[in-house]
Amino acid sequence: xxxxxxxxxxxxxxxxxxxxxxxxxxxxxxxxxxxxxxxxxxxxxxxxxxxxxxxxxxxxxxxxxxxxxxxxxxxxxxxxxxxxxxxxxxxxxxxxxxxxxxxxxxxxxxxxxxxxxxxxxxxxxxxxxxxxxxxxxxxxxxxxxxxxxxxxxxxxxxxxxxxxxxxxxxxxxxxxxxxxxxxxxxxxxxxxxxxxxxxxxxxxxxxxxxxxxxxxxxxxxxxxxxxxxxxxxxxxxxxxxxxxxxxxxxxxxxxxxxxxxxxxxxxxxxxxxxxxxxxxxxxxxxxxxxxxxxxxxxxxxxxxxxxxxxxxxxxxxxxxxxxxxxxxxxxxxxxxxxxxxxxxxxxxxxxxx
Numbered sequence: 001x002x003x004x005x006x007x008x009x010x011x012x013x014x015x016x017x018x019x020x021x022x023x024x025x026x027x028x029x030x031x032x033x034x035x036x037x038x039x040x041x042x043x044x045x046x047x048x049x050x051x052x053x054x055x056x057x058x059x060x061x062x063x064x065x066x067x068x069x070x071x072x073x074x075x076x077x078x079x080x081x082x083x084x085x086x087x088x089x090x091x092x093x094x095x096x097x098x099x100x101x102x103x104x105x106x107x108x109x110x111x112x113x114x115x116x117x118x119x120x121x122x123x124x125x126x127x128x129x130x131x132x133x134x135x136x137x138x139x140x141x142x143x144x145x146x147x148x149x150x151x152x153x154x155x156x157x158x159x160x161x162x163x164x165x166x167x168x169x170x171x172x173x174x175x176x177x178x179x180x181x182x183x184x185x186x187x188x189x190x191x192x193x194x195x196x197x198x199x200x201x202x203x204x205x206x207x208x209x210x211x212x213x214x215x216x217x218x219x220x221x222x223x224x225x226x227x228x229x230x231x232x233x234x235x236x237x238x239x240x241x242x243x244x245x246x247x248x249x250x251x252x253x254x255x256x257x258x259x260x261x262x263x264x265x266x267x268x269x270x271x272x273x274x275x276x277x278x279x280x281x282x283x284x285x286x287x288x289x290x291x292x293x294x295x296x297x298x299x300x301x302x303x304x305x306x307x308x309x310x311x312x313x314x315x316x317x318x319x320x321x322x323x324x325x326x327x328x329x330x331x332x333x334x335x336x337x338x339x340x341x342x343x344x345x346x347x348x349x350x351x352x353x
Contacts, residue, residue, distance in 0.1 A: 007126045014125040017134035018141075025143060029122065038119045040126070043067060050093055050123055052177065061092045061120065061173045071095035075103055084167040085110035085160050087189065089182045090174025091120060093127045100169070101133065109164035110138040110157045114150055114185060116178045118143050147185035151192035158196055166193070206289055210313040213289050217312055220319035224310075224326040238262045242281065244269035252277050265309075268296045268318075275300055285329070286318045287311040294318055 019026035037054035049062040063070040074096050084107060088097055091113060100108065111133075115121045121143050133139055138160065142153045154161065168186065175182050203210070240255060240262050242248070248270060255264070259279060266274050266281035268288070274281055280303045286293065287310070294317040302308075308322045309329050319326055330341075 010129050011122075011126045014130050014134060017131060022141065025141070028118065028143075029125070032118060032122055034119045034122050038117075038123065040123055045069075047095075048093065048127060050120065059173065059177065061171075061177075062095060067093065067095045068099075071099045072103070075099040078104075078167070078169070083107050083109045083164040085112065085157055085164055086167050086169055087112045087114065087154075088169045088171065089114055089185065090171030090178070091115045091124050092171050092173060093120075094124050094130070096169060096171060097133075098128070108138075110160040111136070111140070112150075112154055112157060113139065113141045114182075115141075115143050116145050116174070116181050120174075145181065147181055147188050150185045151188045154189060154192060161193065162196075162200065209289050213314060213316055214312040216316040217310075217314065217319055220310070220316070220322075220326060221312060221328045224319070224328040226328060227330060230327070234263060240264050242266040242270045242274055242279075244273075248273055252279065255279060268293060271296055272300065280306055283307050283309050283327075285309040286314045287329075289313045289315055291315060294321075297321075 015026050015029050018029065035054075037052060039051045039053055040048050041051060043049050043063065043065055045066045045068065047066065047068050049060055049064055049067050052059040052061060078100075086100065086108060088111070091097060097111075097113070115124070138157070140153045140157060142150050144150070166189075170182070238261065240258075242252070242255070242264060244267065252273060255262075256277060256279060263283075264274075264279065264281040265283045265285065266279075268284060268286040271281070271284050282305075284302075284306060286308065293315045297318060302322060302324050304324050306324055308319060308324065308326045310319045310322075310326060311329055
């Protein structure tokens with residue numbers, strides 16, 4: 001079925017709406033020419049379906065008979081009876097999404113729409129006017145073949161996810177064609193959410209202490225170097241991370257043999273052990289806000305070449321007493337750090353995890 005003039009107009013209107021929140025995607029779509037492996041065709045019910053012809057046999061991405069009714073049945077099987085953020089893993093031509101919006105709109109706290117193939121999304125935008133969807137502030141769209149890009153898109157939906165939970169809606173034909181991609185995408189999302197939950201619990205327990213430390217650390221932050229000029233400075237250079245754990249005492253002796261050949265990054269909890277073995281790390285990282293953390297530095301005279309990496313929420317006794325060079329590692333997630341940057345300028349950011 002060739003694209004008719006009305007479907008071109010619908011597509012252009014949809015792309016114009018995407019331009020408002022994702023100009024890069026809109027430009028890709030405007031310049032995009034779909035592969036001949038994807039064929040749009042009519043069904044007996046006059047609702048179009050999409051066929052992938054790049055395999056051994058034609059593969060339907062929607063029902064070959066009645067895609068609209070099939071999608072309605074799928075949504076009914078979800079038994080959606082409470083508010084959730086819905087993650088669509090594959091879109092097809094949008095029949096399942098359309099049914100959810102039609103029958104369960106009141107239970108949609110947010111939508112994360114993931115599609116691996118821009119060809120499929122191209123035809124998705126041709127099929128109907130998606131104005132209500134594309135102007136909804138609780139909708140995020142991810143068109144990518146990199147599953148690691150899915151989780152960052154969910155970041156701005158975290159309040160809704162924490163309040164309402166998450167439900168996955170698999171587009172079965174997409175899952176069959178690109179199973180590895182969508183499976184890895186789900187793993188990335190789950191890992192991201194586990195980390196977000198842990199960070200939320202940490203903030204509930206230590207939020208006041210974190211804010212107090214950040215304010216007390218202002219003098220040290222202003223006197224420190226930022227990460228910006230150092231990005232990629234040590235690229236391709238071998239490095240070792242020394243962290244506390246049961247194998248540290250057994251293995252740290254090996255590091256002494258190769259110390260001159262590698263950069264050494266050491267977390268604060270392992271710093272005393274490293275120094276006891278005659279290892280002077282290049283960088284020592286400190287981020288824990290608790291009053292116990294400065295104890296790891298007691299009785300140690302830092303070498304003039306050792307550099308302290310510290311976060312704004314670290315206990316202020318550590319950066320304020322460090323005699324050598326310091327680098328403020330500026331976690332991207334800390335709102336107070338953004339406030340400081342507006343006053344003092346850009347430090348460069350670090351995605352702490």
